[in-house]
Amino acid sequence: MSVTARSRRSRSTVLTAATLGVLLATGAVVSAPAAFAAEVPPAATAPATTAPSAPAAPVAKAAPAAPAAKAADEAGKAADEAGKPQLTVNPPASIGHGGQAVEFTETITNPGTAEASFALKLDASAPGARGTGRISIEYRAADGSWKPVALAFASPHFTGEITGVTVAAGATKTVQLRIAAPLYNDWGNWDSPVTLSSAVLDPAAKTVLAESTKEFTAKALTVQTKNAPTGMVAGGAPAEFDITFTNASASRYTDVDKVVEADGRSTLQVQKADGSWENITGEPSRQPGSKQVTYHLTEDKTLAPGGSDTRHVRLAFAADAPLGKAYINPLAVQHIPGYMDAARGPQYVEINLTAAPVAGKPELTVKEPSSIGYGGAPVEFTETVNNPTGTAVPFTLKLKASNVHARVRDAFSIEYRDTDGTWKPVELTYSQSAWAFDFSGKITGLDVAANTTKTVQLRLAAVGNNDAGGYNQPVKLYSAVVDPAESTVFAETTKDVTVKSLAVQLKNAPTTAVAGGAPAEFDITVNNPSASSFAKVATLLYADAHSTLQVQKADGTWENVTATPSRQSGGPVSYRVGNDDLAANAGTTKHVRLAFTAEAKLGKTFINPVAAINEGTTHATTAGPQGSQIELTSAPEATGTTGTTGNGTTGTVRNAGFTTSTTGGTTSAAVGGELAHTGSDGMEKAAMGAGALLLAGIGALFASRRRRSA
Numbered sequence: 001m002s003v004t005a006r007s008r009r010s011r012s013t014v015l016t017a018a019t020l021g022v023l024l025a026t027g028a029v030v031s032a033p034a035a036f037a038a039e040v041p042p043a044a045t046a047p048a049t050t051a052p053s054a055p056a057a058p059v060a061k062a063a064p065a066a067p068a069a070k071a072a073d074e075a076g077k078a079a080d081e082a083g084k085p086q087l088t089v090n091p092p093a094s095i096g097h098g099g100q101a102v103e104f105t106e107t108i109t110n111p112g113t114a115e116a117s118f119a120l121k122l123d124a125s126a127p128g129a130r131g132t133g134r135i136s137i138e139y140r141a142a143d144g145s146w147k148p149v150a151l152a153f154a155s156p157h158f159t160g161e162i163t164g165v166t167v168a169a170g171a172t173k174t175v176q177l178r179i180a181a182p183l184y185n186d187w188g189n190w191d192s193p194v195t196l197s198s199a200v201l202d203p204a205a206k207t208v209l210a211e212s213t214k215e216f217t218a219k220a221l222t223v224q225t226k227n228a229p230t231g232m233v234a235g236g237a238p239a240e241f242d243i244t245f246t247n248a249s250a251s252r253y254t255d256v257d258k259v260v261e262a263d264g265r266s267t268l269q270v271q272k273a274d275g276s277w278e279n280i281t282g283e284p285s286r287q288p289g290s291k292q293v294t295y296h297l298t299e300d301k302t303l304a305p306g307g308s309d310t311r312h313v314r315l316a317f318a319a320d321a322p323l324g325k326a327y328i329n330p331l332a333v334q335h336i337p338g339y340m341d342a343a344r345g346p347q348y349v350e351i352n353l354t355a356a357p358v359a360g361k362p363e364l365t366v367k368e369p370s371s372i373g374y375g376g377a378p379v380e381f382t383e384t385v386n387n388p389t390g391t392a393v394p395f396t397l398k399l400k401a402s403n404v405h406a407r408v409r410d411a412f413s414i415e416y417r418d419t420d421g422t423w424k425p426v427e428l429t430y431s432q433s434a435w436a437f438d439f440s441g442k443i444t445g446l447d448v449a450a451n452t453t454k455t456v457q458l459r460l461a462a463v464g465n466n467d468a469g470g471y472n473q474p475v476k477l478y479s480a481v482v483d484p485a486e487s488t489v490f491a492e493t494t495k496d497v498t499v500k501s502l503a504v505q506l507k508n509a510p511t512t513a514v515a516g517g518a519p520a521e522f523d524i525t526v527n528n529p530s531a532s533s534f535a536k537v538a539t540l541l542y543a544d545a546h547s548t549l550q551v552q553k554a555d556g557t558w559e560n561v562t563a564t565p566s567r568q569s570g571g572p573v574s575y576r577v578g579n580d581d582l583a584a585n586a587g588t589t590k591h592v593r594l595a596f597t598a599e600a601k602l603g604k605t606f607i608n609p610v611a612a613i614n615e616g617t618t619h620a621t622t623a624g625p626q627g628s629q630i631e632l633t634s635a636p637e638a639t640g641t642t643g644t645t646g647n648g649t650t651g652t653v654r655n656a657g658f659t660t661s662t663t664g665g666t667t668s669a670a671v672g673g674e675l676a677h678t679g680s681d682g683m684e685k686a687a688m689g690a691g692a693l694l695l696a697g698i699g700a701l702f703a704s705r706r707r708r709s710a
Contacts, residue, residue, distance in 0.1 A: 091214035098183030099251025110167035223345035235319030364491035375464025375613035376532025464621030500530035516598030527587035546600035
């Protein structure tokens with residue numbers, strides 16, 4: 001094969017069936033060559049009996065409907081289609097910006113009875129490739145070497161051609177290729193879609209005989225930090241964290257310099273395989289006046305396809321480092337010949353650099369909860385006070401939880417473990433600040449001995465009360481160590497703790513149903529994404545009063561669920577399908593089947609899954625999506641007998657008479673997401689839509705709820 005010259009072959013041996021058919025139809029060929037004899041039906045040789053001087057076109061028009069001529073024409077078309085080549089493309093899974101080329105294949109099948117020669121046209125396009133050289137393609141020549149395909153660039157297309165692809169009769173030929181995305185500073189900072197269009201061409205007429213279009217992605221290297229510090233002390237202890245260099249593509253990299261740029265008054269160590277630490281010498285910046293240095297983390301510049309390289313480092317700043325905002329930049333650096341080096345990585349990691357604490361001043365370390373569940377059990381955490389002085393220090397621990405949604409006085413609770421091992425409540429005062437609602441308290445009578453630490457065990461909860469969930473919004477947990485007179489703050493810190501609600505979803509819920517029809521099966525799932533545990537979470541389903549529900553038991557049998565009627569006449573009923581304890585980061589799934597009786601009102605109806613939390617307490621609340629709408633229609637007229645099961649009852653057909661959908665998205669503190677707290681008195685208002693179905697039934701859940709004014 002050659003990309004510069006097309007092979008020249010005798011046309012008598014490489015004619016396609018389509019070309020031969022044209023020649024026969026015009027009378028230019030009297031008899032078919034032996035190579036194509038099997039492809040040409042006998043009727044197709046009829047024009048050979050016509051005198052050359054006789055006009056061919058009038059004869060053909062004289063009998064357009066002649067069966068023999070029509071059959072011959074159709075047979076010729078069929079032979080033409082059957083003789084066309086076929087193209088199969090196996091594209092690369094992906095390629096890496098700046099990585100090595102990734103191999104792929106394109107296979108041409110010649111179904112004809114004679115050897116044929118073709119040209120293979122290739123077009124790779126990517127919206128971000130704005131100049132020549134951004135994509136390269138090579139093919140493997142007959143001698144086994146890789147040869148470049150000359151690509152013409154017309155944004156965003158890179159187009160080239162491989163000529164002289166000869167395929168024997170009835171055989172296939174596989175062309176080995178490889179494609180790469182060479183790195184440029186304007187190309188490679190992000191993942192880019194690539195469209196590969198391939199076509200088999202007639203080398204003479206340049207007509208397309210077969211074509212294919214495939215898509216894949218040119219992926220950029222990524223650099224991430226884990227547990228990077230946000231605050232450090234100049235001259236203080238080092239901070240340990242991870243830097244991960246990831247190659248998500250199918251390319252291999254061999255020239256990636258894995259570095260960290262930082263202030264020159266810093267030190268950096270890398271942990272070796274045996275656990276020891278290696279000091280890394282920073283390379284000074286070549287820019288005049290810059291005090292930055294570059295730390296080369298490893299001599300290994302490779303990244304395997306789909307691989308990553310994580311380096312555990314520890315960073316420290318000297319006592320004379322400038323205070324305030326310090327920045328470190330972890331980067332994957334690649335050299336581009338003739339251009340500036342390309343650096344891939346996050347913008348920076350910002351560190352607040354402070355002065356070393358004054359000797360004799362207590363220090364505070366808070367290990368906050370990873371999350372708490374709205375309405376769930378308290379989650380434990382610790383606050384540790386370090387006393388570096390030679391004398392005991394008495395202190396008070398001040399605490400404050402703030403949240404933008406917590407509009408009632410008992411939205412949060414904080415407890416501490418007393419010296420006798422029991423949990424005692426921290427009395428919290430409720431107030432409203434400029435941006436949030438605050439719950440403040442303190443623990444008094446504490447002291448820490450000289451040159452020791454004291455750890456206070458605490459636990460935090462978002463006490464669900466049908467109003468104050470927080471709905472995945474963070475709680476700002478402020479802690480401060482102060483002297484007993486509360487005139488001096490020794491140390492303070494603020495941590496963010498996420499409040500997470502139970503996630504309730506319907507899976508494969510019906511969107512249409514037939515009154516009096518067969519039941520539909522679907523799932524109700526309740527997931528707890530938080531670090532809290534939940535006790536006796538009731539899984540409920542609200543539906544039209546003219547409905548029936550069954551839940552599948554562990555042994556696969558079905559159990560009828562008794563409907564609890566609404567307090568309003570004709571209102572929705574509720575079905576209790578489970579009462580479950582949910583551990584942290586756990587969930588439960590109930591498989592149910594729902595049917596509507598023939599008396600059900602036609603039109604729109606709703607089903608609402610609800611997780612009821614803390615039933616029968618002053619802190620009862622719920623979680624659930626907005627509900628799922630079902631269009632209820634009448635049963636079609638009977639056209640035959642109804643199928644029955646062996647016991648004579650109508651059989652259950654999974655989702656017969658139903659179309660199904662999946663609903664998700666959870667709101668908390670109001671049934672169906674439609675009961676809202678207004679003002680400070682906790683009044684509930686009924687909203688429209690799915691939530692209105694639940695208004696009648698919700699009173700039973702929260703009959704004992706103690707309303708409080710804000």
